Amino acid sequence: MGFFRGGYLGRVLRVDLSSGAISQEPLVEDFLRDYIGGTGLGIRLLYDEVTPGTDPLAPENPLVFTTGPVTGTLVPGSGTYTVMSKNVLTGLAAATQANGFFGARLKNAGYDAIIVQGRSEAPVYLHIDDGKAELVDASSLAGKSTFQTDAILRKKHGEAELEDRVSIAAIGPAGENLVRFACIVSDRGHVAATGGLGAVMGSKNLKAIVVHGLHEIPIDPSRARELFRLARQWRLEAAGTALGKAVNTHGTLGWFIPYHSQGWVPVKNLTTNEFPGEERFHADEIRGKIYRMQPRSCHGCTFAHCHVVEVMKGKYRGTVGEEPEYEIMAGFGPNWGIYDPGAVAFLNHLNDGLGMDAKEVSFLVGMVMEGVEKGLVGEEDMGGLVPRWGDVEGAAELLRRISRREGFGDLLSEGVMRAAHRLGGPFPDMAVYVKKGCAPHIHDPRTRWGTLFNQAISNMGSQEGIDMTMRFSPELGLDRPASEPDEYVGFVQSRTGPKRQFEECLGFCYFQSSSLQTMIDTLNCLVGTSYEKEGCLKIGRRVVNLLRMFNKREGMTREDDCFSPRLAQSPVDGPAAGKSMASKYEAIRRAYYGHMGWDEEGMPTGETLKELGLEFTDPALSR
Amino acid sequence: MPKRLRIYPEKCIGCKSCELACSLMNDSVLNPARSRITALVFRESSHYKLPYNFPTTCRQCADAPCLASCPVDAISISRKGSRVVVIDHDTCIQCGRCVGACPFGAMMFDKSKRRPYKCQLCDGEEPACASICPTGSIVFVQQRPFRSQPESLQMKAFALLRERNQQNAEIRKKTSVAGSRERGR
Numbered sequence: 001m002g003f004f005r006g007g008y009l010g011r012v013l014r015v016d017l018s019s020g021a022i023s024q025e026p027l028v029e030d031f032l033r034d035y036i037g038g039t040g041l042g043i044r045l046l047y048d049e050v051t052p053g054t055d056p057l058a059p060e061n062p063l064v065f066t067t068g069p070v071t072g073t074l075v076p077g078s079g080t081y082t083v084m085s086k087n088v089l090t091g092l093a094a095a096t097q098a099n100g101f102f103g104a105r106l107k108n109a110g111y112d113a114i115i116v117q118g119r120s121e122a123p124v125y126l127h128i129d130d131g132k133a134e135l136v137d138a139s140s141l142a143g144k145s146t147f148q149t150d151a152i153l154r155k156k157h158g159e160a161e162l163e164d165r166v167s168i169a170a171i172g173p174a175g176e177n178l179v180r181f182a183c184i185v186s187d188r189g190h191v192a193a194t195g196g197l198g199a200v201m202g203s204k205n206l207k208a209i210v211v212h213g214l215h216e217i218p219i220d221p222s223r224a225r226e227l228f229r230l231a232r233q234w235r236l237e238a239a240g241t242a243l244g245k246a247v248n249t250h251g252t253l254g255w256f257i258p259y260h261s262q263g264w265v266p267v268k269n270l271t272t273n274e275f276p277g278e279e280r281f282h283a284d285e286i287r288g289k290i291y292r293m294q295p296r297s298c299h300g301c302t303f304a305h306c307h308v309v310e311v312m313k314g315k316y317r318g319t320v321g322e323e324p325e326y327e328i329m330a331g332f333g334p335n336w337g338i339y340d341p342g343a344v345a346f347l348n349h350l351n352d353g354l355g356m357d358a359k360e361v362s363f364l365v366g367m368v369m370e371g372v373e374k375g376l377v378g379e380e381d382m383g384g385l386v387p388r389w390g391d392v393e394g395a396a397e398l399l400r401r402i403s404r405r406e407g408f409g410d411l412l413s414e415g416v417m418r419a420a421h422r423l424g425g426p427f428p429d430m431a432v433y434v435k436k437g438c439a440p441h442i443h444d445p446r447t448r449w450g451t452l453f454n455q456a457i458s459n460m461g462s463q464e465g466i467d468m469t470m471r472f473s474p475e476l477g478l479d480r481p482a483s484e485p486d487e488y489v490g491f492v493q494s495r496t497g498p499k500r501q502f503e504e505c506l507g508f509c510y511f512q513s514s515s516l517q518t519m520i521d522t523l524n525c526l527v528g529t530s531y532e533k534e535g536c537l538k539i540g541r542r543v544v545n546l547l548r549m550f551n552k553r554e555g556m557t558r559e560d561d562c563f564s565p566r567l568a569q570s571p572v573d574g575p576a577a578g579k580s581m582a583s584k585y586e587a588i589r590r591a592y593y594g595h596m597g598w599d600e601e602g603m604p605t606g607e608t609l610k611e612l613g614l615e616f617t618d619p620a621l622s623r
Numbered sequence: 624m625p626k627r628l629r630i631y632p633e634k635c636i637g638c639k640s641c642e643l644a645c646s647l648m649n650d651s652v653l654n655p656a657r658s659r660i661t662a663l664v665f666r667e668s669s670h671y672k673l674p675y676n677f678p679t680t681c682r683q684c685a686d687a688p689c690l691a692s693c694p695v696d697a698i699s700i701s702r703k704g705s706r707v708v709v710i711d712h713d714t715c716i717q718c719g720r721c722v723g724a725c726p727f728g729a730m731m732f733d734k735s736k737r738r739p740y741k742c743q744l745c746d747g748e749e750p751a752c753a754s755i756c757p758t759g760s761i762v763f764v765q766q767r768p769f770r771s772q773p774e775s776l777q778m779k780a781f782a783l784l785r786e787r788n789q790q791n792a793e794i795r796k797k798t799s800v801a802g803s804r805e806r807g808r
Contacts (some may be wrong), residue, residue, distance in 0.1 A: 074643045161665055162665060163664040214654065216652045224651035227647065228644065295635075296637050300640045301636065302640075309673075320672045320673070
């Protein structure tokens, strides 16, 4: 046996949809040593697979699914998988994670990663059963929602009525119709959202991936007890963090009221920060009175976090779906002038079924509703549909039209930034997006400095580091929160980015983070390596830098590390009124570039690349 | 009173950690299919709107049907400690009768080794499933010996009644369908 004694299966499945050829390759051990897995392994594979300038929706653009060494083990939240490809919204890199069980079952099916290339003539799905992979005709699944697809394939390949050891990642109608922000939904409601990778799957005519099997995840048998002890330690630490305790009691919905008191809940497309009936969004009210719920957690989770809910009150009584997370509660709720958590559950279930990224949808529909209020778009522009603030049915119909690319929906299906520029007039100033071309996570980030900066400089559209506006981390040398918009925000990002990206390489849910030392000890025990803290943070930096080099190769400039005019404004009311990062942004970004070892243009310097072993990305160095 | 595993399905969140913990501690492998405990997750269906999580394993019955079914007396109740139902693999002839005898589906069968296996409470240590369970759905506590007969017969009774009622319903269904057709004409 080579570099690793456990954790990896050491195999990649390569699927060429154009020819229908399926082959199996060993994983390059140097990649595993230097990038571990997950996002790191994904970007390393992607860097070699992508020809610069490829259209994200072209058959040549590869779609890479990866897992990490701890995926599928006793480590908490280890059902995670990462999907990477070129980002359909930005044309740069995209890396997105989904939790649930899919990652674990992909490894049980016998593979650490899947690389999908080409384009199938007719719709197909990929079925991997215990090491054997086949492409199956999926023409009967065309137009089906992600939930219907899941139900049909689960019935076909799993045990009746049981969620037993089969996982399905599928796209909905939005992905089939190449909506730019289509997502991949796995395990009924766990979403790999960012970057429009559902559209990449749709462009390849790949409707779904079904995984199941009985492969063991290899371990060193003599270390089984030690591994059990460390995994248990990890679990106890993860459940005991402030985040762990909060999410265990109230899910992410518990953040609603505290965030609102900081002015961080987006209201009416960020035009205000106040709304009536805040008490309706109290987690006790939602979980105790509006929803009836049953937990359905991810692989090895230590929290009672994800639930399936039935709405018990209001107009949408009887609706069943995944419990909306805080971001969706805010984005489909106050952000659209909707103050009924039952309606949000309905819209969330609809949107997951259609298969669209909630971030993009939130700020798109919010922008349209603001346009209607200001009289900028009317009935004739939108084919008879006029969604105003608080119009649930109007919003639902708009979502359906976007997913079908029908009429006005076709324009909106290009994403917030493109739609705003096509609509012209004041729309580009109203739209909420970051300059690379995608919508940010659903907060009012204007005074949440860490979130805003993190999103603006992120290389793959989703968040790259951890927000430290209210927290700090002695472990990373951050002894105070980044509560003011100053250069310290840039320093914080340069410390949290590598840490988070290291975690994304391992292949577990980032809510289940323990102390860095426990994570590293567990990894070493499982894989048989001897990583140390500094080395692991270096791997994180290597991943961030390789993502950046990938983007630079695609032509990203310094101007792309910024946000839209709406996000530069200061809130007009609420607790955060009058504050803004815009005037200090240039200085923060310069500080961040400096701490990362990048030049004024945000390009990693030769020394940085050499230190991280990334010489191959620079022709001048690799010669 | 001996310590046993006590399971509260209503507290289960469906994370399936118990399955992995079991296979890791007993067989030194990470494979849910090799577990002695099973965490079933029922999907939402047309009858029930919400899913349901149901972890289950051997109850160490005092009147164990597996023990009674064994033709070579390879299954016994250990007299020391927790009074666990144990298999003596040297005596076992791998006939598989015990697998069918268990009303709770707790007697597993290892296809590769061709022999039955079951939960033996981690041979006296704190069972792995109970120590990993995040919500207290599985706990290792003192409790009275479990007798399988009442529960097993209750399950049989429900199945029997359902079958009888269905037979009656079939008859009514046929007559009503025929009746409606006649009315249709």
